[in-house]
Amino acid sequence: AQRVTQPEKLLSVFKGAPVELKCNYSYSGSPELFWYVQYSRQRLQLLLRHISRESIKGFTADLNKGETSFHLKKPFAQEEDSAMYYCALGNAGGTSYGKLTFGQGTILTVHP
């Protein structure tokens, strides 16, 4: 069974501080990992996916298959980063495309 765990429901940091949102997954197949973000009063949107290996808005995430983790990191948090962040797990093969399993989400608050 697929499972995604985001251990922190709430995370508060000060502007300029590093931030790390944790995500661990459980999956026996070939995983594809994503981070989705939901800013206040906006729709859920894709932030980044592991196969892209890119940095979006200063955020990066590395897939660690040994530790089954996909933590989201940013070296210097900004107030506009305050949002709900969801880690999501999909199937990179087979026929279950799009059936993403989401974690419970982490609300990040960046204080001035």
Place this chain on the structure above:
Amino acid sequence: DSGVTQTPKHLITATGQRVTLRCSPRSGDLSVYWYQQSLDQGLQFLIQYYNGEERAKGNILERFSAQQFPDLHSELNLSSLELGDSALYFCASSVGLRGAGANVLTFGAGSRLTVL
């Protein structure tokens, strides 16, 4: 707007009633997904359609049903509503069944259902 469109934005109804939520996928996307977001359960996958056919089912109650029409819009029907059905219902779409973009979902703004 070529993104995912959901109607209505808000819906308040009573227990025992039936409602229909509507979703138009992003232009060019053939797959439509329905998710339920509640405070205690987080984002839960309900059901997926591809080009009019049901492809995958998640934790969808028997009181709920969905369909995708020839023009690719989808409707989620919720019947015999209970208080616990109050939630935000998201529709999402993706380009297809497999390939590089298949797992990349574009979400709608959601329909907030309140059952009193």
